[in-house]
Amino acid sequence: MTDVSLLLKNTQATTLAPPAIEECDIRIDDGIIVDRARHLRPKQDEEVVDLQSRIVMPGFVCSHTHLYSALSRGMPAPTSTPRNFVEILRKVWWKLDEALDEEAIYYSALVGAIESIKFGTTTLIDHHASPNFISSSLDLIKHALCQIGMRGILCYETTDRGGKKRRDLGLKENERFVTENTSCQQFRGTIGAHAQFTLDDDSLVWLGELAAMYDCGVHIHVAEDKADVVNARKNHRQDIVERLGQFGILRKKSLIVHGVHLSKRHLATIEKSGAWMVHNPRSNMNNAVGHAPLTWYGEHAALGTDGFPADMFEESKFGYFRNAESDSPVGFSRIPKMLHNGQRLASEFFGRPFGTLQKGSPADLVVLGYCPPTPLTSRNLLGHFTFGMNSSMVDHVIVNGKRIVWNKQLIGIDENDVMQKAAKVAKKLWGRMHGR
Numbered sequence: 001m002t003d004v005s006l007l008l009k010n011t012q013a014t015t016l017a018p019p020a021i022e023e024c025d026i027r028i029d030d031g032i033i034v035d036r037a038r039h040l041r042p043k044q045d046e047e048v049v050d051l052q053s054r055i056v057m058p059g060f061v062c063s064h065t066h067l068y069s070a071l072s073r074g075m076p077a078p079t080s081t082p083r084n085f086v087e088i089l090r091k092v093w094w095k096l097d098e099a100l101d102e103e104a105i106y107y108s109a110l111v112g113a114i115e116s117i118k119f120g121t122t123t124l125i126d127h128h129a130s131p132n133f134i135s136s137s138l139d140l141i142k143h144a145l146c147q148i149g150m151r152g153i154l155c156y157e158t159t160d161r162g163g164k165k166r167r168d169l170g171l172k173e174n175e176r177f178v179t180e181n182t183s184c185q186q187f188r189g190t191i192g193a194h195a196q197f198t199l200d201d202d203s204l205v206w207l208g209e210l211a212a213m214y215d216c217g218v219h220i221h222v223a224e225d226k227a228d229v230v231n232a233r234k235n236h237r238q239d240i241v242e243r244l245g246q247f248g249i250l251r252k253k254s255l256i257v258h259g260v261h262l263s264k265r266h267l268a269t270i271e272k273s274g275a276w277m278v279h280n281p282r283s284n285m286n287n288a289v290g291h292a293p294l295t296w297y298g299e300h301a302a303l304g305t306d307g308f309p310a311d312m313f314e315e316s317k318f319g320y321f322r323n324a325e326s327d328s329p330v331g332f333s334r335i336p337k338m339l340h341n342g343q344r345l346a347s348e349f350f351g352r353p354f355g356t357l358q359k360g361s362p363a364d365l366v367v368l369g370y371c372p373p374t375p376l377t378s379r380n381l382l383g384h385f386t387f388g389m390n391s392s393m394v395d396h397v398i399v400n401g402k403r404i405v406w407n408k409q410l411i412g413i414d415e416n417d418v419m420q421k422a423a424k425v426a427k428k429l430w431g432r433m434h435g436r
Ligand SMILES: [Zn+2]
Pocket: 064, 065, 066, 127, 221, 257, 306, 307
């Protein structure tokens, strides 16, 4: 999937954590950054692109999303308005995932991937559910991401809400995908789980055992709403984090998503285990579940979009403003650092140094046409990132050394054609949701 050697001249090589911006040229070969210095001389047969002082950043990672919800935009509202978080699941998302078929899974992923890559997001960590099409569903998503040229860390949402047969198919789908992608350059698998409130003890045993067996972590929603915490106490007579810990869910590479209703002690336990917290500010606002206690999050905290388009500029802005109006605001650099942590997380899965622009890093790059109206330095970079830069400035995107988006256009994909087909698939999907 790599292009020939490519020399990017006159870049502003930029990273968010630690904040740094430096004028240099960047040479890419065989999918990795092989050189970085001022005034690199072009080699014979090398393609040279003058970026005219554009910003070059490592490609963004969305650390939690649901591509299957990409065709939900504009869908009819439920017949009765959900009154709380669990009703939102029952009346909206569990109706949608039940209605997904092979075609809808594929087009959801394709549409989501196209939008993501144009925002500069090069890796998606997805959490998939399609109870009526479980086996091989992750391959449909993989196929869609491959068509675009993105990287993915995928899983299937294991749950007991559809009975043991579906639960077993979910577990099997996770295990299959993990084992088939252990050495893939573009994909990795993890063990997916919905949330402890839809999982019996024996299911949690399986999830913990599979994660231990394949050293791949569990990707699970935790304490998104208070109902999850109350459920653990009421139905299992246990503290929510103790319950997860007991079954080996808290471990390196595990993704603990949301944590809105976790305590300082809970978050210290999770941090100590090596697992990652994933914060999704837009989703928390949309579901009115509360403010995530970011002050208590540790070093292992990343940023996701939870099904909203994977525009990490936008998610970062919402994250900043959402937190700024909370009772305990965190420092200005916290959200950009969480965004950078997504790249650290991807590095753990792939065993390669994402999130840097140093020699030896994978050439997953975003090129931004940002003309700063005020001085731009390493010291004030995060101010420019939060208040100035946005995804409409993404001009080029490179993944593994290959040009995927160039001059804002996807290469080799007829985007309009995909969107028109997707709209037809969405119409059928909405019809199935409403029994038509
Ligand atoms: Zn989610």
